[in-house]
Amino acid sequence: MSAVLDDHHDHHDHHHAPPKGIMRWLLTTNHKDIGAMYLWFSFIMFLTGGFMAMIIxxxxxxxxxxxxxxxxxxxxxxVHGLVMVFGAVMPAFTGLANYMIPMMIGAPDMALPRMNNWSFWILPFAFLILISSLFTEGGGPNFGxxxxxxxxxxxxxxxxxxxxxSVHIMGISSIMGAINVVVTIMNMRAPGMSYMKMPLxxxxxxxxxxxxxxxxxVLAGAVTMVLTDKYFGTSFFDAAGGGDPVMFQHxxxxxGHPEVYIMILPSFGVISAIIPAFSRKKLFGYASMVYATASIAGLSFLVWSHHMFTTGMPVFGELFFMYMTMMIAVPTGVKVFNWVATMWRGAMTFETPMLxxxxxxxxxxxxxxxxxMLAIAPADFQYHDTYFVVAHFHYVLVSGAIFSIMAGAYYWLPKWTGHMYDETLGKWxxxxxxxxxxxxxxxxxFLGLAGMPRRIPDYATQFADVNMIVSIGGFCFGLTQLLFLYIVIKCIKGGEKAPAKPWEGAEGLEWSIPSPAPYHTFEVPPKVS
Amino acid sequence: MAEQHEKYYVPAQSPWPIVGSIGLFLIAVGAGTLVPDITSGKSGYGGWILTAGIAVIIFMMVGWFRHVIHESMNNLYSAQMDRSFRMGMMWFIFSEVMFFMAFFGALFYARVLAVSWLGEGSTQEFLWPEFESHWPLVKTPDGTETTAMGWQGLPLYNTLILIASSVTCWFAEKGLENNNRKQISIFLGITVLLGVCFLFLQVEEYLHAYQEMNLRLDSGIYGNTFFMLTGFHGMHVTIGTLMLFIMFVRIAFFGHFSKEKHFAFQATAWYWHFVDVVWVCLFIFVYIL
Structure with missing residues (x-):
């Protein structure tokens, strides 16, 4: 009993200043600490995965x-793919969620703070395993x-x-992180913060x-079946035993397809916060944004086979998945329309987050x-497994997801650090x-349309010039991200003091508290009118 | 929705999550070393690392739950906190449902599509012309033979046992609502015993399958889906029985839980009902149909 009472006592002591040293980060239950760790981890993984891309x-x-x-x-x-998906993009969004959601809904912390710490600290271990397997005899995973x-x-x-x-424990981490977010949003909103008043x-x-x-x-199930197929003689994915390799893909x-939206839906939320702020207008069509997001999520369960058009599905399957996939363009179009309509006749300024x-x-x-284009089944027979696909998903993931994470980082850096970042360098x-x-x-x-296959270390000489341009673009893009690291460190170290609300048009509870946000935000929930 | 202004308990720093992460790390490394070693007949440290990992996780669970129980007994938790726990458990169970869905999906895909495709048209002509598609797949395309497990006998008894245990678990929950502690203890005790009976019979069934029916994990897609589904279910029953047993001890010997505060008990009961529902699906789709 006394241990508990002591804890309770500690708890009061900790309300004002965080404890010092490494133990602060290992033992923390604070959503801002955990959010910051997620973001740093994600950035380290971004550079690691980026380094692998440079080798490619x-x-x-x-x-x-x-x-x-x-x-x-x-x-x-x-490993580039695994690190970027599970190590860079997903943890970055979980980091933003950890840091921002309690502040946005007026909660004292995440709903399950200790589990929150657990979900983060699994990740470094999971990636330690994954990346160190590259150095084992026989090498790391080489199957895409x-x-x-x-x-x-x-x-x-x-x-x-x-x-x-390692994928199993990454999955455990993601599931716990996600449960925490759901429970926080459903249970921890401040009085008056109804669902339809929440920030997007x-x-x-x-x-x-x-x-x-x-x-x-489901991913855990898939890797488990791979494990038993490889090591315990099952034949889930082996026709000789009555299974089917195509079943693996299903x-x-x-x-995998909902996973794609897992990596883009939070982006939509970030962008829907930033565009209104720098257009100095309310977001156009808030409710339609919510419904569009939900529709995209619902449809995401019905489109998976568009990754498999060339596996020889029945024609009915091809048509069903083709039309379902095209349908996703409708809610996505609604979103793009709403963002543009928000900017329409807004008093716009172009600070780095807005850019x-x-x-x-x-x-x-x-x-x-x-x-x-890829959704059109007959056309996909031409594009499948070419660089056109690589171009497509890097556009949505790098200049989509990663750009939105950058936008969010610039937008909230003043709130996190208490300093303005260097605007000139940000624009650069x-x-x-x-x-x-x-x-x-x-x-x-163009490489893809001309027929260059993906995941092949060599190519026909007619692709040489374009590949050289692509590689130069890649090296320069990679180097540019070091500039981001410099900007962030500079912003943490110092810079112009940031007011509580550094952006004139920004809305939301997070701007009602000082910058940097105090270690514990809303001990008593604010009233939202 | 949080209507009240009462304070939400944010725990102070806790050592348990990082202990848990180290435990999971050891489990992953241990299992990742052990599995290839077993199959290639090598001996290594995998088993020890795995055991150490499991020990660390058990240590973490004991410590973490102890801590939480003490907090709860000291009334640090509000009704809102209780809701957080409940919602967390519900979403966890949802994730478990989806895990089983992956294996049920594999079962349906194999029996409806994959196996019949192997037995028709040019696939059959070019690959295994002798192959005949049927379900249960007692003879695979490469000629592995096995026998199908019927639904009568042990599986049927097990079904009745689990359904009965769900009912007794429900009576225990009712006992808590009426604050009848004797009723809780008795019915919870019966539920635990039924869980143990189920596991015992399940082991019997597996022995029977391996020794007399030549039905093994590697007996083609029928054996694969049979053992993976019933195996993962059995694992869940084991965990559920353990949880129920701990609840029994807490109620019968420590006098824990009240009509208002009984999240752990409630969560265990939900988990148990979930495990039962999975079994009913298993019984229908794996054994009967």
């Missing part, structure tokens, strides 16, 4: 094999981040078991968290359009990123 682009700089052997090239494409059977079962390296278990970031995250809880267990993409947000709207839409960061991201990914469309 270096190998592809010229035709022929010069830097790495093909097996290592495959490991790089695989989608680990299709039989590449991962019959032909996978010895380290496949490590891969499986909360809405998009609520729906994202639902998707996470629904599909991460199970994987039943997870990234506008960049997002334009470049994400390009990625959306190439997605529509934006323009260099935007120019190089297009130099990097736009020509890939």
């Amino acid at each position: 682009r270096a190998e592809l700089f010229q035709p022929g094999l010069q830097i790495v052997d093909p097996n290592f090239f495959n490991q790089m494409t695989t 981040w989608t680990f299709y059977a039989p590449l991962s079962t019959t032909f996978g390296p010895d380290s496949t078991a490590m891969f499986v278990f 970031f909360c809405w998009t995250w609520l729906i994202t968290a639902f998707l996470l809880i629904a599909v991460m267990p 199970i994987f993409w039943f997870f 990234f947000a506008i960049g997002f709207v334009i470049l994400f839409t390009i990625g959306g359009f190439s997605g529509l 960061h934006f323009w260099l990123s935007t120019i190089f991201v297009n130099l990097l990914f736009f020509p890939m469309h």
Whole structure:
């Protein structure tokens, strides 16, 4: 008993200042600490995965094999994908959610603060396992981040078991993180903060968290079946035992397609906060934004086979998944329309967050359009597994998801650090990123349409010039991100003092508290009218 | 929706999450080493690392739950906190449902599509012309033979046992509502015993399958889905029985829980009902149909 009373006592002591040293971060239950750790972890993973991308682009700089052997090239494409998806994009959004959602809804912290710490601290361990498997005998995973059977079962390296278990614990982390977000939003809103008054970031995250809880267990099922197929003689994905390798793709993409929206829906929330702030207008069509997000999430469960048009599905399947996929363009179109309509006749200014947000709207839409092209089943037979697909999903993930994370980081940095970031450098960061991201990914469309396959370390000489341009774009984009690191560190160290509300048009509870936000925000919930 | 202004308990720093992360890390590394070692017949440290990981996780669970129980007994939790716990448990159960869905999906896909495709048209002609598609798949395309598990006998008894245990669990919950502690203890005790009976019979069934029916985990897609689904279900029953047993001890010997505050008990009961529903689906789709 006394231990508990002591704890309670401690608790009061801790209300004003965080404890010092490494133990603060290992033991913390504070949503801001955990959010910050998520964001830093994500950035480290972003650089790690980026480094792997640089190796890929270096190998592809010229035709022929010069830097790495093909097996290592495959490991790089695989681990680059896994690190970026599970290590960079998803934790970045979870970090933003942790940091911002309690402040946005007027809650004292996340609903389950200790579990919150657990969900974060699993991740470094999971990626330690995954990345160190690259250095084992026989190498790391080399079957692509989608680990299709039989590449991962019959032909996978010895380290496949490590891969499986690291994905398992990543999944545990994501599910716990998502449960925390759902419960926080459903149970911790301040009096008066009804669902339809919540900032869209909360809405998009609520729906994202639902998707996470629904599909991460399916991923766990898929990796488990890979494990038993490879090591325990089952034949889920082996026709000789009555299974089907195509079944792997069905199970994987039943997870994988909602996963795609897991990585973009929170972006929509970030962008829906920033565009109104710098247009000095209310968001156009708030309710339609909510419904559009929910529709996208609902449809995401009905489109998975568009990743598999060339596997020889029945025609009915091809048509069903083609039309369902195209339908997603409708709610997505609603969103893009609403963002543009919000800017329409707004008193706009173009600070860095706004630049990234506008960049997002334009470049994400390009990625959306190439997605529509890919959705057309007969055309997809031509595009499938080419660089056109690579271009498509990098447009939505890099100039989509990553740009929105950058936008969010610039937008909330003053709230996090109490200082304004360097606006000039921020603008440089934006323009260099935007120019190089297009130099990097736009020509890939042409490579793909001309027939260059993805995930191959060598290519026919007619692709040489364009690949060189792409690689240069890649190196420059990668280097530009170091500028972001510098800007963030500079902003933490000092800079112009930020007021509680540094953006004239910004709305929301997070701007009603001082910058930097105090260690504990709303001990007693504010009243929202 | 939080209407009240009362304070929400935000715990102070806690060592348990990081202990849990280390535990999971050891489990992942241990299992990731052990599994390839077993199959290639090597001996290594995998098993020890895995055991250490499991020990760390058990240590964490004991410590963490102890801490939470003490907090709750000291009235640090509000009604809102209780709701957080309940919602968390419900969403956790939803994630479990989706985990089983992956394996049920594999079962449906295999029996409705994959196996019949193998037995028709050019697929059959070019791959295994001798293959005949049927379900349960007692002879795979590569000639592995096995026998199908009927639904009569042990599986039927197990179904009745689990359904009965759900009913007794419900009576225990009613006992809590009426503050009849004797009723809770008795019915919870019966529920635990029924869970143990189920597990015992399940082991019997597995032995029977392996020793007499040649039905094994690697007996083609029928054996795969059979053992993976019933195996993961059995794991859940084991965990559920343990949870129920702990609740029984807490009620019968420590006098924990009241009509108003009984989240752990409630969560265990939900979990138990969920495990039962999964079994009913299993009984229908794996055994009967």
